[in-house]
Amino acid sequence: MKILYFEGAGWDFYSEEQTAFSDVGNFRIRTAFKNLDGTKIYIELTNGARHDTTKEKPVVLTQFALYISHLSKIDGTDDENKRCIKHDWKAVRLLNYTKEDITRWINENLNCDFDTISVLDSFYGYHAHGDKHGTYNLMEDIDLNHARAVARKEAYNKIDEEYRTKLREKYSVTNLLEMDDASITIRCHASDQKLKELPRVQRVPVLY
Structure with a gap:
C-alpha cells in the first residue's frame, strides 16, 4: 500500500463527536513529498466550516470540510508567487476533511497515486519544515520505525x-x-x- 504520511501539527482529536465526522485524527496536518513527476510539494491542510448559503442567514453544515491552508512547489526559489500551486478553494471546501477525500484530491490534482494518507504523531519525530527557513523534510525520507x-x-x-x-x-x-x-x-x-x-x-x- 502506498501511503502519504503527514505530520500531525495541531491538536489530536479528543472526542467521539470529532471522530464521527473525520478519521484524520488531527486538526492540522502537513507534509512534503514528491509526486509522480518527481516534483517536490509542500501541503498543509486543516478542517473548516461549510455553509449553506441558500438561507437568508448562512447555516453551518459541517465543521469538517477540507481546507488547504498552504500548497506550493519546493523548488528553491524565494518567490512565493512562483512556488504557489493554485487551486479552486470553493471546490475543495465541498470535500470532507477525511482520509478518503484528501487522498482523492491529492491524486487527481497533484499527479499522485497514493492509496491513503496517515498522520504520524510526535513520537515519530517527523517535521515537514526543515531546520533552516525555507527548507523541508520529505516524507519519503522518514525513518518510519513504528x-x-x-x-x-x-x-x-x-x-x-x-x-x-x-x-x-x-x-x-x-x-x-x-x-x-x-x-x-x-x-x-x-x-x-x-x-x-x-x-x-x-x-x-x-x-x-
Missing part, C-alpha cells in the same frame, strides 16, 4: 502518569523535549514548590 514510536509513546505516558500521581494533578504536567534512538527526554512544567525533589527534566529509556 515499534520505536509506540515504545516512545508508552514510555512518555508512563512517566507522565507518575508525575501526575506524585503531584496530584488531574491533567498532564509534562512535555516532550527531545528524542533519540534509545530514549526520550521530558520536562515537567509544574512549579518549583510543587516539584520539590522531583527532577524538572528527566531522560527516560525506550526499549523496543
